Amino acid sequence: MKGNCARDSLDKGPNADMTCHDCRPLLMDYAHHELDDAQDALVHEHLQTCTECRAALQAEVDLTDSIRYAYSEELEMPQSIVAGVRQAVRGYSPSFSERVRTALRPAFLAPAAAIALILAGALRYGPMLLTPPSSQLSSSYFVRQHVAQTLGSPSSDRSWAAYVLTSENAKSSQPSGQ
Amino acid sequence: MPGARPPGPATPPSPEQIAFVENAMTKFGKQTYNYAYRLSGNEADARDLTQEAFIRVFRAWQSFRPGTSFLSWIYRIVTNLYRDELRRRKGVFTQPLPEDNQPHEQAPRHDPISAMHERQLSAGMERALRALTDEQRSVILLADVEEYSYQQIADVLGCSIGTVRSRLHRARAQLRKLLLREHAAQGPQV
Numbered sequence: 088m089k090g091n092c093a094r095d096s097l098d099k100g101p102n103a104d105m106t107c108h109d110c111r112p113l114l115m116d117y118a119h120h121e122l123d124d125a126q127d128a129l130v131h132e133h134l135q136t137c138t139e140c141r142a143a144l145q146a147e148v149d150l151t152d153s154i155r156y157a158y159s160e161e162l163e164m165p166q167s168i169v170a171g172v173r174q175a176v177r178g179y180s181p182s183f184s185e186r187v188r189t190a191l192r193p194a195f196l197a198p199a200a201a202i203a204l205i206l207a208g209a210l211r212y213g214p215m216l217l218t219p220p221s222s223q224l225s226s227s228y229f230v231r232q233h234v235a236q237t238l239g240s241p242s243s244d245r246s247w248a249a250y251v252l253t254s255e256n257a258k259s260s261q262p263s264g265q
Numbered sequence: 266m267p268g269a270r271p272p273g274p275a276t277p278p279s280p281e282q283i284a285f286v287e288n289a290m291t292k293f294g295k296q297t298y299n300y301a302y303r304l305s306g307n308e309a310d311a312r313d314l315t316q317e318a319f320i321r322v323f324r325a326w327q328s329f330r331p332g333t334s335f336l337s338w339i340y341r342i343v344t345n346l347y348r349d350e351l352r353r354r355k356g357v358f359t360q361p362l363p364e365d366n367q368p369h370e371q372a373p374r375h376d377p378i379s380a381m382h383e384r385q386l387s388a389g390m391e392r393a394l395r396a397l398t399d400e401q402r403s404v405i406l407l408a409d410v411e412e413y414s415y416q417q418i419a420d421v422l423g424c425s426i427g428t429v430r431s432r433l434h435r436a437r438a439q440l441r442k443l444l445l446r447e448h449a450a451q452g453p454q455v
Binding site for chain 1: 277278283286290294295297298299302303308311312315316319320323324387390391394405406408409410414415430433434437440441
């Protein structure tokens with residue numbers, strides 16, 4: 088496993104992408120067919136030329152075979168289990184939480200949610216939809232707006248009127264001796 | 266092991282519900298029982314685990330999604346029940362097998378010496394497997410006996426594929442160590 092197999096020492100060509108050091112941790116996944124295609128191909132290629140990694144793979148396979156052999160006994164399910172389940176089924180009554188869960192199943196919940204949404208929408212937007220939109224512009228609105236704006240603007244301040252040159256102002260501004 | 270709730274004056278289960286669990290017991294009862302037996306290591310616990318698992322299936326039959334693996338679903342239920350029970354019993358679950366509960370004998374081999382040797386190997390392996398943690402044993406069971414993919418194991422155990430991979434690596438490494446110890450303890454074989 089320390090990277091000293093024949094392939095490591097002899098084959099270092101451009102295709103020698105995988106070393107024993109890279110290969111060994113992948114052997115268990117390779118044996119379980121759990122590598123992606125690229126890694127699987129690399130391991131497969133490496134195994135063609137590396138006897139030590141092949142032996143390591145065989146050890147993985149042997150271990151799996153031994154486990155399977157140890158567990159190869161197939162017991163029949165005792166009929167007492169079937170009887171026990173049937174007895175429980177006969178005496179079954181759904182608990183409150185199970186009933187709630189049943190009520191919350193999508194088959195029940197989805198239509199209920201849809202109806203609730205429709206009702207909520209009708210309550211919120213119904214009056215607006217039922218009232219016909221006004222076809223006339225309210226002139227009083229614009230008058231009120233205009234008054235509000237002009238009252239607060241500099242144009243409503245008449246203090247500057249004394250300085251505007253008008254005929255009346257001109258008379259009053261002439262020298263009194265003339 | 267918790268049993269079924271006492272009978273109550275409620276609506277009886279639907280015929281579909283009963284048919285679902287009956288069908289499940291017929292088709293998958295044996296596999297479920299064997300999984301429970303391998304996980305727990307004795308028949309009494311395997312019986313309780315299997316019965317409770319099918320009762321859970323009966324109660325939650327509507328949460329089973331058609332098109333998915335029923336076996337994965339019930340293995341998950343058994344594994345969770347086993348974990349819960351292990352926690353309840355504070356880690357003491359696997360009891361040594363009594364003599365009358367030993368699995369049936371293997372089919373006799375033609376070569377008696379090799380048959381004896383295999384029995385010894387198998388007994389050593391069984392002891393080593395029992396010495397693993399429940400997590401390690403369940404991942405080995407699913408990967409090597411049930412031949413589940415890592416994704417299926419992740420679904421059953423409720424963990425990621427990366428966790429399955431690392432757990433399986435550790436479990437097999439531990440198993441090798443235990444087998445070496447078994448081998449050393451037994452001494453040279455005939």
